[in-house]
Amino acid sequence: MRQRKIIPGVDAKLLIKDAGKLMLDPMRRNFLRGAASLGALTFLTGCDIIDGDTAEEMLRKISSLNDGAQAAIFSRSKLAPTFPESAITKPFPFNAYYDEDEAPEVDGKSYKLEIAGLVENKKPWTLDELHALPQVSQITRHVCVEGWSAIGSWQGAPLSEFLQRIGADTRAKYVWFKCAEGYTNTIDMLTALHPQTQMTFKYAGQILPRAYGFPMKIRIPTKLGFKNPKYVVAMEITNTDKGGYWEDKGYNWFSGL
Amino acid sequence: MSAEAIVGGNSVATSKVIHPGWVRITHWINAIAILVMIGSGWQIYNASPLFKFEFSKQITLGGWLAGALLWHFAAMWVMVINGIVYVTLGLLTGRFRRKLLPITPSQVLADAKAALTFKLAHDDLSHYNALQKLLYSGVILCGIVIVLSGIAIWKPVQFQELTTLFGGYDFARYVHFFAMAAIVGFLVVHVALALLVPKSLRAMVTGK
Numbered sequence: 001m002r003q004r005k006i007i008p009g010v011d012a013k014l015l016i017k018d019a020g021k022l023m024l025d026p027m028r029r030n031f032l033r034g035a036a037s038l039g040a041l042t043f044l045t046g047c048d049i050i051d052g053d054t055a056e057e058m059l060r061k062i063s064s065l066n067d068g069a070q071a072a073i074f075s076r077s078k079l080a081p082t083f084p085e086s087a088i089t090k091p092f093p094f095n096a097y098y099d100e101d102e103a104p105e106v107d108g109k110s111y112k113l114e115i116a117g118l119v120e121n122k123k124p125w126t127l128d129e130l131h132a133l134p135q136v137s138q139i140t141r142h143v144c145v146e147g148w149s150a151i152g153s154w155q156g157a158p159l160s161e162f163l164q165r166i167g168a169d170t171r172a173k174y175v176w177f178k179c180a181e182g183y184t185n186t187i188d189m190l191t192a193l194h195p196q197t198q199m200t201f202k203y204a205g206q207i208l209p210r211a212y213g214f215p216m217k218i219r220i221p222t223k224l225g226f227k228n229p230k231y232v233v234a235m236e237i238t239n240t241d242k243g244g245y246w247e248d249k250g251y252n253w254f255s256g257l
Numbered sequence: 258m259s260a261e262a263i264v265g266g267n268s269v270a271t272s273k274v275i276h277p278g279w280v281r282i283t284h285w286i287n288a289i290a291i292l293v294m295i296g297s298g299w300q301i302y303n304a305s306p307l308f309k310f311e312f313s314k315q316i317t318l319g320g321w322l323a324g325a326l327l328w329h330f331a332a333m334w335v336m337v338i339n340g341i342v343y344v345t346l347g348l349l350t351g352r353f354r355r356k357l358l359p360i361t362p363s364q365v366l367a368d369a370k371a372a373l374t375f376k377l378a379h380d381d382l383s384h385y386n387a388l389q390k391l392l393y394s395g396v397i398l399c400g401i402v403i404v405l406s407g408i409a410i411w412k413p414v415q416f417q418e419l420t421t422l423f424g425g426y427d428f429a430r431y432v433h434f435f436a437m438a439a440i441v442g443f444l445v446v447h448v449a450l451a452l453l454v455p456k457s458l459r460a461m462v463t464g465k
Contacts, residue, residue, distance in 0.1 A: 079414075141413070147301065246323075
């Protein structure tokens with residue numbers, strides 16, 4: 001797991017703000033760096049297949065084909081493996097594109113979950129109302145796009161039941177989530193309706209600590225970690241793919257497990 | 258008449274052809290795909306290293322994790338489809354059986370001794386010595402293991418039975434890594450010998 005270090009004398013808040021802004025461009029420019037080792041390919045094929053823009057466009061097209069392939073093998077009834085309490089990773093890692101002390105601090109008293117899009121009842125939900133929903137528990141493996149994994153224990157309401165309760169049009173293609181710090185995520189409706197996809201309010205039986213996404217995380221054990229948004233403040237049922245924070249930077253959209 | 262002879266045109270021509278067209282085509286497609294898989298795989302490894310080392314940026318592909326993943330999951334299709342064509346034809350034409358079997362330990366030991374004393378001949382390119390048989394069979398097996406362990410860590414929910422077969426998600430990552438290491442080890446020897454015996458390289462290009 002990566003350790004993040006703060007440089008002394010540098011305003012961490014500003015640094016992270018800047019890093020967030022700058023990330024996209026240098027990353028894009030670095031997209032094909034190291035392609036020099038593939039110089040032989042140009043030689044073999046007689047054409048410059050590693051030309052930046054062409055290659056990137058081709059790779060993005062293949063990535064969206066891979067979305068389709070993953071949707072095709074996704075089974076709504078196939079459950080993610082569950083584990084005994086003894087298997088839980090302690091401490092469960094904090095993970096975000098910012099440091100733990102930069103994580104959003106949401107006021108639970110004034111919090112309201114906004115509901116938008118193709119849904120009958122758009123009434124916002126207070127935290128007390130959300131906590132009153134019937135809850136279930138799961139101990140599943142969180143798999144990070146970086147490769148590491150950790151087993152955690154999450155409690156909350158199945159998203160599928162909530163979508164029914166608010167009269168969401170489940171024929172819509174996507175559910176979009178917005179988070180307190182501006183992070184966003186779009187998931188496919190089939191995954192939203194998966195029995196283990198959960199509106200999570202507790203970690204290991206305790207109200208979600210700030211580090212794990214207070215007041216609400218969407219726990220999706222059938223998707224990579226970055227498709228499990230924390231600090232969720234709004235959700236929209238939609239037929240438009242509104243993308244997401246990491247997806248827009250090049251991570252695969254479906255990112256199923 | 259075997260399928261290989263059909264590809265070669267007639268049986269007389271086949272006797273001169275060391276590597277039929279399908280072997281050469283799948284070989285070079287695989288060569289490109291495997292380089293992309295290794296270069297991008299090293300970049301992916303760097304995002305969460307299994308050991309206390311990282312691969313130099315200079316020899317990785319993709320620039321950062323997302324770029325590497327895009328390359329990896331694109332070249333994956335080329336490698337797998339090409340690999341299936343190669344293995345299917347290798348079995349159907351009898352080429353694997355003819356060229357790679359049998360492998361006996363005594364022959365391997367004798368040829369290893371000859372190789373280490375630089376006495377192993379490469380006169381007849383159409384015939385593989387025991388070391389070649391062992392390495393070529395071994396790398397085909399590594400290819401199968403690296404694809405299956407890759408699927409196990411790519412889809413540990415949808416294909417969880419496969420992931421379990423590889424000892425669970427975390428263990429499957431190590432299997433995937435060591436299969437890569439074995440293939441890279443093979444590549445070093447393979448490329449060095451192809452350069453030392455240039456006519457073997459020519460045979461893989463022209464067939465003769």
